[in-house]
Amino acid sequence: MQASSIDVERLETLIEINTLINSNYTDDKALLTHILESASRLTHGESSSLLLLNHETNRLYFEISLGPKGPDVQKFSLKMGEGIAGWVAKHNTGLIVNDVDKDGRHQKSIDSKTGYATSSILAAPMRIKDRCVGVIEIINRQDRRNFTNDDLMWLERFAVQAALAIQNAKSYSKLRNELFILQDRLNEDKGYHPFVSGSKIIDEKLKLVDKIAATDSSVLILGESGAGKELFAEQIHLRSKRSDGPFIRVNCAALPEHLLESELFGHVKGAFTDATADRRGRFELANGGTIFLDEIGDMPYKLQSKLLRVLQHMVFERVGASEPTTVNVRVLAATNKDIESAIEEGRFRKDLYYRLNVLPFYIPPLRERVEDIPVLADFFLEKFNRELKRSIHGFSNEALESLMSYSWPGNVRELENVIERSAVICDDEFIRPQHLLLVSSLNENNEYDNKKLKEALNTFKKHFIRKALESNSWNQTETSAKLGIQRTYLSRLIKELDIKT
Numbered sequence: 257m258q259a260s261s262i263d264v265e266r267l268e269t270l271i272e273i274n275t276l277i278n279s280n281y282t283d284d285k286a287l288l289t290h291i292l293e294s295a296s297r298l299t300h301g302e303s304s305s306l307l308l309l310n311h312e313t314n315r316l317y318f319e320i321s322l323g324p325k326g327p328d329v330q331k332f333s334l335k336m337g338e339g340i341a342g343w344v345a346k347h348n349t350g351l352i353v354n355d356v357d358k359d360g361r362h363q364k365s366i367d368s369k370t371g372y373a374t375s376s377i378l379a380a381p382m383r384i385k386d387r388c389v390g391v392i393e394i395i396n397r398q399d400r401r402n403f404t405n406d407d408l409m410w411l412e413r414f415a416v417q418a419a420l421a422i423q424n425a426k427s428y429s430k431l432r433n434e435l436f437i438l439q440d441r442l443n444e445d446k447g448y449h450p451f452v453s454g455s456k457i458i459d460e461k462l463k464l465v466d467k468i469a470a471t472d473s474s475v476l477i478l479g480e481s482g483a484g485k486e487l488f489a490e491q492i493h494l495r496s497k498r499s500d501g502p503f504i505r506v507n508c509a510a511l512p513e514h515l516l517e518s519e520l521f522g523h524v525k526g527a528f529t530d531a532t533a534d535r536r537g538r539f540e541l542a543n544g545g546t547i548f549l550d551e552i553g554d555m556p557y558k559l560q561s562k563l564l565r566v567l568q569h570m571v572f573e574r575v576g577a578s579e580p581t582t583v584n585v586r587v588l589a590a591t592n593k594d595i596e597s598a599i600e601e602g603r604f605r606k607d608l609y610y611r612l613n614v615l616p617f618y619i620p621p622l623r624e625r626v627e628d629i630p631v632l633a634d635f636f637l638e639k640f641n642r643e644l645k646r647s648i649h650g651f652s653n654e655a656l657e658s659l660m661s662y663s664w665p666g667n668v669r670e671l672e673n674v675i676e677r678s679a680v681i682c683d684d685e686f687i688r689p690q691h692l693l694l695v696s697s698l699n700e701n702n703e704y705d706n707k708k709l710k711e712a713l714n715t716f717k718k719h720f721i722r723k724a725l726e727s728n729s730w731n732q733t734e735t736s737a738k739l740g741i742q743r744t745y746l747s748r749l750i751k752e753l754d755i756k757t
């Protein structure tokens with residue numbers, strides 16, 4: 257074979273695929289797309305498809321299709337033996353068809369449905385240990401010339417490498433998933449919740465969690481009720497080097513002042529009437545691990561100074577004790593209240609706020625990350641199928657649409673309750689809108705319930721500005737002109753109110 261420039265390029269592409277084989281790709285689609293792009297480039301194809309054989313159904317599914325009609329093609333599948341790709345899979349051998357009109361094997365129905373004109377096809381089997389696992393199909397040479405035997409030979413070699421890369425990625429992600437499932441089970445046994453996500457926003461937040469987990473600073477977790485503050489606190493602990501230590505939860509709003517003090521810091525015998533013995537508090541129980549102070553905004557003012565001292569020096573006294581107790585605890589706190597106005601009103605200590613707020617961590621409400629809704633809904637349905645011994649298959653399209661368009665004032669907790677209730681009353685294979693019993697979106701005003709004027713105004717501003725941005729394609733100059741404010745002020749508001757696309 258003559259070493260022409262095209263051969264050099266082809267060699268390079270093969271080498272590139274070889275490195276992919278050894279990479280830890282977990283995103284199947286990205287890997288397949290990468291492979292198919294290389295194959296198209298290698299053979300100068302105008303369009304291309306990568307089909308995978310499902311051994312159970314014995315059908316070939318268009319996993320990735322590139323070219324002008326790519327997205328349409330991906331809806332189809334072929335029986336074994338059907339069409340050129342089916343023929344290639346069945347005979348486990350490559351094929352060149354330079355005039356599809358003269359070849360009875362070509363499936364014309366796909367072309368007629370997508371409106372694409374196929375004239376020539378080059379196809380090669382992807383093999384693992386000689387067994388066909390899929391087909392790469394290249395359609396129409398860009399220069400309109402015929403595909404050559406040389407093209408086919410390259411594609412065949414390439415397809416073998418691609419098959420290996422796919423297999424490797426599959427076993428890697430299978431192992432990784434199994435590992436995660438095992439880890440989740442272990443964690444559930446210890447009282448932690450499985451954490452589910454489907455949105456970019458939450459994935460980004462989890463990356464931030466990894467960074468935060470590597471430090472020992474206190475974190476103030478902010479977000480609406482039911483948004484997942486406690487679950488994020490768990491994640492921070494589980495991803496930190498304290499993960500083998502205890503994770504102790506305290507709800508600061510649940511107890512009156514004197515009980516909360518003894519709950520947090522313990523007491524000595526005789527400290528008060530009911531103190532019949534020495535008792536360790538939550539801070540001592542959390543030694544070597546993490547304490548999670550939920551609803552910190554409701555902590556009584558007097559206790560706040562005691563907490564501040566713990567944060568600064570890791571020292572406190574049990575109620576009634578004169579000797580100090582020293583601990584090593586990481587503090588995570590959460591609130592759905594506007595702490596800054598609590599400070600203005602003198603209900604929350606500024607110094608404590610600064611100390612806690614070393615790393616502020618905000619969790620957006622569910623309505624701002626709708627991609628999480630189907631994933632969470634499936635997760636909860638599976639859970640309640642198990643708990644209620646039901647076998648509901650899933651959600652109807654209409655039900656899913658209602659879930660996605662609802663405003664979820666109670667966030668994930670509300671979604672969980674809605675799914676539980678639907679699973680109980682569902683009398684069908686699928687959950688349908690009538691099973692969801694969603695309060696109409698008119699109730700969106702719930703967002704303003706129990707809010708201080710300032711918070712409610714901020715919520716309103718946020719919605720109002722987002723709407724304006726949306727109707728101006730997120731162009732800040734145009735939006736600020738429409739709103740009659742300075743561009744710089746708009747961009748400051750966007751930051752302050754955490755408005756995101």
Ligand SMILES: Nc1ncnc2c1ncn2[C@@H]1O[C@H](COP(=O)(O)OP(=O)(O)O)[C@@H](O)[C@H]1O
Pocket residue numbers: 449450451452453479480481482483484485486487488590668669672
């Ligand atoms: N990412 C998530 N994955 C799975 N379940 C979640 C997630 N976020 C929230 N939940 C569910 O919603 C409930 C409320 O979450 P939680 O962390 O207690 O909210 P918050 O502390 O903000 O009020 C949890 O008990 C959990 O069942």
Ligand SMILES: [Mg+2]
Pocket residue numbers: 482485486550
């Ligand atoms: Mg909570």
